Amino acid sequence: MQSYVQIENASMVFNTKKGKFTALTDINLNIDQGEFIALIGHSGCGKSTLLNLVAGLLDATDGVLLLANKEIKGPGPERGVVFQNHSLLPWLTAFENVYLAVEKVFGCSETKAQLKARTSAVLELVGLTHAANKLPGEISGGMKQRVGIARALAMEPKVLLLDEPFGALDALTRAHLQDELMKIVAATKSTVIMVTHDVDEAVLLSDRIVMMTNGPAATIGEILTVDLPRPRERLQLAHDPKYHALRSEVLEFLYSRQMRPKEAA
């Protein structure tokens, strides 16, 4: 069976003022439908760049990216992106922010009432029905991020792309949203690619952890399969030796084999 997302020999070179900067080289990755992939690595290793290639926000300098056997050319609503800093439009309410996406994707085929029902349903899924008519400035960081997730989910994307979605949140809110994300993904059977620098998050959520080497010219160092049974329970995992083994394997990669490069200055 062919993989759902195929990345073949992808590389990314940026033209900067100081000349060419190779961010990624030789990226080869196949992702199955319904799989949850975590991209982890030190900052500046190009994991967000890789996500943006799949999102279509950047064009690979070399190589091919395929989604369901079609080449990825430019961004599109079949790949829902949740941005690092929520990226909600501050002049639209939570409902309107989600509705904008719903209208774009289903506006041609459905009535207004159906579109509104869709929007309400997805806001209920992330537990924000009570805040639907609030502006982003009036709700907390965790709630904003949930609206961002709702907006991406509402498009019923083939792939859900998450760029450090919980990075800016406090630990308790983050844990809460991780649990919710697990439930949502289990319910929708979404294919997910998530960028993170949190080892626990990666082990808890994903089916495979893609570990990236340090940049420049970063590539995939190792891929670790997380064969913990689902549904996963945060508290039970804390006593699971397998969880700790996987966790230390990622830590081993990050801090022993890919030591953070010392700054030249």
Added chain:
Amino acid sequence: MNAVTINDRSLKEIMNAPETLALEPSNDPMPTARRTPLLETETGKRFIEGVLNLAKAAFPPLLGILFFVALWALVANTNKSIPGPVETWGAAVVLFSDPFYNNGPNDMGIGWNILNSLYRVGLGFGAAAIIGIPLGFMIGRFQFLNQMMSPIISILRPVSPLAWLPIGLLVLQKAEPASIWVIFISSIWPMVLNTAAGVQRIPQDYMNVARVLNLSEFKVFTKILFPAVLPYVLTGVRLSIGVAWLVIVAAEMLTGGVGIGFWVWDEWNNLNVAHIIIAIFVVGIVGLLLEQGLMLLAKRFSYD
């Protein structure tokens, strides 16, 4: 002799009048004290607190105005050609008691003069907004256009507004459109530059959202570009209207016709200094109102 005694008495009156004004809030508890039971209720306490807060907020500005009026009175007292505050106040009362009389084009009420100036500012400024704001959007959106326009704008922007008047008179042949032209050309720049800066500063995140959603150009404009740039546009509008109102007085002095600027010049020829001082206050207060109105509007569209 008579005038001097009036002046002396007026000085005392002025020195006293604002003081009583400043003390007024502290007098306020007196009437509430009469209704003693009300005072002990929550509303009564809140009322007193509100009055005290108002007094606290009003005291510094009132003190400033008091000092200003005192200084004015002092100057007027030493230099007899300048009318003092009371004399000016009297002239203003006469002037504003009949603001809309019309004895031919050279003798119209102050209200007509103000409205005529506002009309010219409105036309010139309106035309500048209609051209300047879309131009700013395009300059902000297209780098090529930006590079093309930037030398022209850099050269034309610092030119004194009145330097444009001869060109306007030459091309338009008439004083009225020439002064509107001066308003137009001097108030267009802040709107062009602020709008362009606003478009250039739209966070990349918002544009990424637009790209991921594949929004149409129309949706991008109405849902993202326009609301994101609106605060910048309003800043430009506010600066522009300030400039326009500054320039109109000078332009009207040169072109004549009915208007607050020409009225100042006319009163100078009549040696009616009190009216000139009144005109200064009128120009200042109208400018303040225009600015404050736009500030209120800008607050409505701020999402930070």
